[in-house]
Amino acid sequence: MIDQATIARIRDSIDIVQVIGDFVPLKRQGSDYVACCPFHQEKTPSFHVSPTRQYFNCFGCHEKGNAITFLMKHEQMTYVEALKWLGNKYGIEVNDVQESFEEIQKRNHRDSLLIINEYAGKAFTDALFGTEEGKAVGLSYFKERGFTERTIREFALGYADKERDSFTRQAIAAGYKKEFLVELGLSVQKQDGPYAGELSDKFHERVMFPIRSLNGKIVAFGGRILSKDKSPVKYMNSPESEVYQKKRVLYGLYEARNAISQSKNCYLVEGYTDVISMHQAGIENVVASCGTALTEEQVMLLKRFTQKITIIYDGDKAGINAALKGINMFLQKGMNVKVVLIPDGDDPDSFARKHTREEIEDFLQSAEEDFILYQYRTLSANLSDDPYEEGRMINEIAQSVSMIDDAGIRSAYMNKAAELLGVGRSDFSDKVVSLRQERMNQASLYKSGQRNYVTAPDPTAYRRATEKTAATRAQEELKRSEEDIVYLLIKFGRNILHNMRNAMVGGEKVYEPTVAEYISEALRVDGLEIKDPVLKKIYDIYFTEVGAADSTTKVERMLVSNMDQEIATRAIDLLSASYRFRSSKIESSVEGISKTLTSAEGSAGNISSSLNAILPRTVYVYKSKVINSQLETLRARLLALEPEKEEEIKLLTQQIQRLSIVKSRLLREAKFAK
Numbered sequence: 001m002i003d004q005a006t007i008a009r010i011r012d013s014i015d016i017v018q019v020i021g022d023f024v025p026l027k028r029q030g031s032d033y034v035a036c037c038p039f040h041q042e043k044t045p046s047f048h049v050s051p052t053r054q055y056f057n058c059f060g061c062h063e064k065g066n067a068i069t070f071l072m073k074h075e076q077m078t079y080v081e082a083l084k085w086l087g088n089k090y091g092i093e094v095n096d097v098q099e100s101f102e103e104i105q106k107r108n109h110r111d112s113l114l115i116i117n118e119y120a121g122k123a124f125t126d127a128l129f130g131t132e133e134g135k136a137v138g139l140s141y142f143k144e145r146g147f148t149e150r151t152i153r154e155f156a157l158g159y160a161d162k163e164r165d166s167f168t169r170q171a172i173a174a175g176y177k178k179e180f181l182v183e184l185g186l187s188v189q190k191q192d193g194p195y196a197g198e199l200s201d202k203f204h205e206r207v208m209f210p211i212r213s214l215n216g217k218i219v220a221f222g223g224r225i226l227s228k229d230k231s232p233v234k235y236m237n238s239p240e241s242e243v244y245q246k247k248r249v250l251y252g253l254y255e256a257r258n259a260i261s262q263s264k265n266c267y268l269v270e271g272y273t274d275v276i277s278m279h280q281a282g283i284e285n286v287v288a289s290c291g292t293a294l295t296e297e298q299v300m301l302l303k304r305f306t307q308k309i310t311i312i313y314d315g316d317k318a319g320i321n322a323a324l325k326g327i328n329m330f331l332q333k334g335m336n337v338k339v340v341l342i343p344d345g346d347d348p349d350s351f352a353r354k355h356t357r358e359e360i361e362d363f364l365q366s367a368e369e370d371f372i373l374y375q376y377r378t379l380s381a382n383l384s385d386d387p388y389e390e391g392r393m394i395n396e397i398a399q400s401v402s403m404i405d406d407a408g409i410r411s412a413y414m415n416k417a418a419e420l421l422g423v424g425r426s427d428f429s430d431k432v433v434s435l436r437q438e439r440m441n442q443a444s445l446y447k448s449g450q451r452n453y454v455t456a457p458d459p460t461a462y463r464r465a466t467e468k469t470a471a472t473r474a475q476e477e478l479k480r481s482e483e484d485i486v487y488l489l490i491k492f493g494r495n496i497l498h499n500m501r502n503a504m505v506g507g508e509k510v511y512e513p514t515v516a517e518y519i520s521e522a523l524r525v526d527g528l529e530i531k532d533p534v535l536k537k538i539y540d541i542y543f544t545e546v547g548a549a550d551s552t553t554k555v556e557r558m559l560v561s562n563m564d565q566e567i568a569t570r571a572i573d574l575l576s577a578s579y580r581f582r583s584s585k586i587e588s589s590v591e592g593i594s595k596t597l598t599s600a601e602g603s604a605g606n607i608s609s610s611l612n613a614i615l616p617r618t619v620y621v622y623k624s625k626v627i628n629s630q631l632e633t634l635r636a637r638l639l640a641l642e643p644e645k646e647e648e649i650k651l652l653t654q655q656i657q658r659l660s661i662v663k664s665r666l667l668r669e670a671k672f673a674k
Contacts, residue, residue: 002080002083002094002095003095004106004107004110005106006083006087006092006093006094006095007083009092010083010086010087010090010092010094012248013086013090013092014054014066014067014068014086014090015051015054015304016049016050016051016054016055016056016066016067016070017033017049017051018089019067019070019071019086019089020033020049020056020067020070021033023038023074023075024038024047026049027045029048030262031050031051031052031258031261031262032048032049032050032051033048033049033051034046034047034048034049035047035049037058037060037061037063038074039058039061039063039073039074040058040060040061040063042060046058046059046060047060051261051304051305052257052258052260052261052305054066054067056070067086068082068083068086071085071086106242109242110242110243112177112180113180113183113184113241113242113243114217114218114219114243116171116176116180116181116184116186117184117210117217117218117219117220117221117243118217118218119171119174119176120167120171120184120186120218120221121156121158121210121218121221123158123167123170123171124158124159124160124167124208124210124221125153125156125157125158126158127158127159127160127161128142128152128157128158128159128207128208131159131161133159133161133162134159134161137159137205137226138158138159138207138226139152139159141207141226142157142207145273145277145349145353146277146280146353147276147277147280148280151276151279151280154255154279155209155210155252155255155276155279156210156212156218157207157208157209157210157276158207158208158210159206159207159208160201160203160204160205160206160208160223161204161205162204162205163201163204164200164201164204165187165198165199165200165201166201166204167186167187167201167203167204168181168186168187168199168200168201171186171187172199178199181199182199183241183242184220184238184239184241184243185202185220185221185238185239185241186201186202186203186221186238187199187200187201187202188200188201188202202236203221203223203236205225205226205227206223206224206225206226206236207223207224207226208221208222208223209221209222209223209224209251209272211238211244211249211251211290212253212254212255213243213249213254214253214254214257214301215254216254217243219241219243219244219249220237220238220241220243220244220246220249220290221237221238222235222236222237222238222251222272222290223235223236223237224272237290246290247295247297247298248295248297248298248301249290249298250287250288250289250290250298250301250302251272251275251287251288251289251290252272252275252276252279252286252287252288253287253301253302255279255284256275256279256284256285256286256287257305258284259284259285260285260287260302260305260306261305261306262285263285263306264306264307264308265285265306265308265309265310266285266286266287266302266305266306266308266309266310267283267285267286267287267310267311267312267340267364268286268287268288268289268294268302268309268310268311268312268326269286269287269288269312269313269348270288270289270313270314270347270348271288271347271349272288273349274286274288274312274347274348274349274352275287275288276349277348277349277350277352277353278348278349278352278360280352281352281353281355281356281357281360282357282360283352283357283360283361283364286348287302293325294325294326294329295329296329296333299329299330299333299335300333302335303333303334303335307334307335307336308335308336308337308338309330309335309336309337309338310337310338310339310340310364310368311326311327311337311338311339311340312340312341312342312348312364313339313341313342314341314342314344314346314347314348324375324378324396327339327371327374327375327400328399328400328403331371331400331403331404332403332405334404334405334406337371338368338369338370338371339368339369339371339374340363340364340367340368340369341367341374351363370416371400372397372400372401372413372416372417372420373420375396375397375400376393376397376417376420376421379393379396379397380393393421394421394423394428394431395431397417397421398417398428398431398432398435399435401413401414401417401432402432402433402435402436402439410432411569414428414429414432425573426480426483426573429573430476430480433476434472434473434476437472437476438472471629471632471633471635471636473632474625474628474629474631474632474633475629475632477625477628477629478531478622478625478626478628478629479531479532479535481618481621481622481625482530482531482532482535482622483532483535483574484581484618484621484622485519485530485539485618485619485622486530486535486538486539486574487574487581488515488519488611488615488618489515489516489519489539489542490538490542490555490556490559490571490574490575491556491574491575492515492611493514493515493516493519493542493555494514494515494516494555495514495515495611496512496513496514497512497513497514497515497518497611497612497615498512498612515611515615516542516543518615518619519615519619520543522619522623526623528623528626534566534567534570535570537564537566537567538559538567538570538571538574541559541562541567542555545558556571556575559571559575560572560575620666620667621666621667623666624663624666624667627659627662627663627666628663630659631656631659631660631663634652634655634656634659635656637652638652638653638656
């Protein structure tokens with residue numbers, strides 16, 4: 001028997017479309033997916049899968065059920081085998097054990113808590129509609145906010161009266177246990193005063209907002225105070241319990257799930273009344289986090305229904321900050337993120353009450369911003385001339401872009417962000433790559449248990465993480481140097497180098513190669529190849545396909561129009577006016593030469609003499625970066641060795657010493673090359 005907690009985790013993780021999609025080719029049709037039924041022969045699809053209900057149904061043979069029953073019927077699995085298969089799919093450890101007496105008690109306990117919450121929800125609704133106080137205070141408040149009776153009943157809104165213990169007495173009289181009432185936060189035990197030791201209601205003189213799970217069960221409540229002089233706490237929420245973990249629940253998702261699936265978009269707002277007012281206005285695909293910062297669990301819950309999320313927050317500073325915090329979490333989970341800011345003076349609740357459905361839809365469509373544009377606009381609004389502040393803005397946007405896992409989408413956003421920020425695409429790309437690598441290194445350490453956010457990092461793990469970062473930096477520097485080599489090749493490959501000394505092959509004979517010949521020979525002598533796969537393709541294409549073109553312009557045109565999109569995009573980056581040549585910075589005086597190379601006004605003579613000076617330096621710097629990358633890899637290996645492996649340590653140390661000498665020589669050659 002599998003324990004109930006594990007079964008609950010599996011059920012919460014299941015996406016029925018993913019599960020059935022592993023066995024049956026599904027095609028989207030409206031909010032559902034359809035296919036020819038796997039349980040009987042048919043030519044016209046009658047097998048429907050509903051992601052909102054997590055349910056399948058065949059209108060032909062009438063087979064139906066959930067993901068577990070599908071596996072049991074389609075794969076002839078037992079119930080336990082199906083759970084184990086799902087546990088493996090979603091990374092949940094499943095232990096097949098006999099359900100103990102304690103586990104049975106725990107399951108019964110959970111069921112009892114849900115039953116009490118349902119009872120409380122009905123009691124609060126009855127008080128709202130069935131008592132004079134409920135009608136005069138609670139119902140009038142809801143109606144003042146424009147809520148119709150239909151809306152009030154749909155969201156099961158209620159009222160807790162002002163008596164100290166009316167609900168508690170009613171629940172105990174109905175047979176519900178005191179300890180369960182306290183655990184759910186419906187009742188509290190007074191610690192002092194005239195009523196010390198007695199139970200009283202947690203919620204009183206408040207309008208009540210039941211919080212439902214995805215399957216419609218009431219798991220908690222939120223209560224809003226109406227009397228201004230009674231309590232400083234405007235909203236009071238249920239504590240976490242066996243049935244309620246706020247990080248796993250979104251307010252309004254039960255009511256919005258069908259609309260989200262049909263519209264393929266979800267609007268995220270801040271409060272209960274924001275959700276209800278938008279829903280009543282006809283915008284039903286709206287949810288809110290339950291009084292907490294957005295969590296990973298909530299993001300994954302939404303992703304079961306849609307890939308697109310539109311964040312709607314107030315246009316004040318707090319709303320802007322809240323929107324910025326939510327963006328990265330959605331991006332990290334592969335979602336398409338948009339942002340809408342309600343004009344100052346309004347929130348989604350008040351805005352929805354002032355406008356018709358058509359007006360709201362028009363506004364949302366016109367005000368919707370891509371997250372990059374939103375970040376740039378909000379972060380740059382109060383930007384001073386301080387370079388530090390500008391750098392921080394660039395870093396924040398780069399951090400968001402780095403969260404995107406899809407390489408194609410990430411590349412498109414890098415282009416857009418670099419253009420908005422007015423920085424080189426290559427520089428911005430390097431920043432994004434560095435941030436992604438740093439996050440992966442940290443994630444690897446946290447996953448292995450070597451570091452955590454609570455205790456101080458283990459010194460050895462920290463040193464190893466530092467070395468990994470150093471190795472990564474070395475690879476990035478090598479990539480930048482490779483870019484400079486390929487840049488010179490495709491931009492000036494046909495240019496002749498006059499009066500060059502053939503130092504690359506150990507001689508001093510003066511010869512006049514082209515830039516392409518010089519680069520090719522320099523790499524061939526040391527058996528080097530370009531490591532970056534896309535740059536390697538461009539390098540090879542130059543010598544096998546486009547090098548024979550009769551002009552540099554044709555070479556460039558052939559590369560940027562290549563059928564391979566990666567090659568074309570990279571070539572465009574290298575040939576753009578914003579490309580920054582970097583290898584020459586080994587000597588500050590060479591920066592002028594670099595500017596001459598990239599200047600449209602540079603004369604043929606100036607370019608020729610500049611190439612004679614800069615090309616050897618660039619090649620030497622490139623070779624030093626190759627050596628440096630090898631060095632950092634060896635250092636990482638050395639750090640990972642246990643102290644007792646003396647022979648391996650000695651061998652690696654000798655290799656590092658030899659390579660360090662070679663690297664120093666190359667850097668000297670780069671500095672004084674002519």
